[in-house]
Amino acid sequence: MFKQKLLERKLKRQLIRAFKAGGVYREYQSYKDKKKVYPKIHSARVLNEGKKVEYVFTLLNGQDPKEVKKKEYAFYQVFGRTLEIKTDGIKKYTLTVYSNDLKDKINWNFDKFKDDITDHEIPIVAGFNKNNELVTFDLIENPHLLISGTTGSGKSTQLRSILMTLIAAMPPNNLELYLADMKMAEFAFFRYVKHVKQLCMNAKEAKEMLFGVMDELDRRQELIVKEEVTHVKDLKENPVPYIVIAIDEFASLHDKDAMECLLEISNRGRALGVILILSILRPDSKTLDSRLKNNLNATMGFKTRNRTNANVIGTPGAEDLKGNGHFLLDSITVEGIPELQALFLDEKKLQKLLKHYKVKPEEWNIEVNEDNEDDELDGLQGGLLEDDDE
């Protein structure tokens, strides 16, 4: 009993350290000196055979819950990345600190998570948290996703598995993919996939693709006005598929007009069913326009090169991430900024899976750049032979 009390006191002291670090307290001037008053800690308990510690606390009257949200980083600094903060939105908080670590590798397997995403319009399977729970979200509720991370952090693997999940979960009449990959490396596998409407391999093509999407935004805007609805998903007479535009290393577009298009899509796209997934290697104030960043409602922060890069994308601490495929998720619908393990999907397995979604080149509904048409067909022949050999 005595030991129990000691432990509880020690745990509470740690939480007070976090309150102190984040400035989550009120100061009162007593007749002698200034006194700090912290939120009231109701309990601090060790649960699940030592695997987690749960704190319950309430804010002082008049303390703004937004203040705690803003100061979340202090909890992460004191307790590490292994925590979850839940609130009733008024004053009560439950803070859970996990002691278990993320797993090393969890393979992408659609059958294992398909039941978890049935209610998502555009499902994103983010990964597993430290409590070994799958974290998913709907891109329509968290419109526009930014994936950032330095070389070797696992960003490309995540982008691959996100696209594969979308292809497996959504029929081509409800999802059109517009892909741009200036490195000519990441998206080549997606060639001839039914859902893929455009596949751009250089900045010029990508820019043209974005101009085309701008026209589509206007067309969709007219449709929702005509049918008097607020979102394209409610269109009855002229239903339209969702459009997901994925651009790998979008900073290499190096074009003011293209950046303006991205900004406009990020502003207007949600109601019109046009959603961005952008990846970036080195985010800073030059490569990532702050207006665009503000419109990207979900961020996956894989290991960054330094703290500045991590701060720019809103996932401070991403510079300290250790494991392969570990990242911090900042989004509207997932509580806190949890550290997650992305699902692993290697190129070989991806190629195998994609075979089921490919059509013959002449059936592929794609706008091939005329100059590149012959190259496209050459590439296909090689691809098919390779696939048949397997």
Ligand SMILES: Nc1ncnc2c1ncn2[C@@H]1O[C@H](COP(=O)(O)OP(=O)(O)OP(=O)(O)O)[C@@H](O)[C@H]1O
């Ligand atoms: N989710 C994951 N689980 C386990 N290991 C992973 C995961 N994602 C990536 N890795 C490992 O990390 C390596 C680098 O991953 P990846 O190629 O995705 O990094 P990257 O950030 O895209 O780098 P680059 O920018 O050079 O392409 C992979 O070869 C793989 O071994």
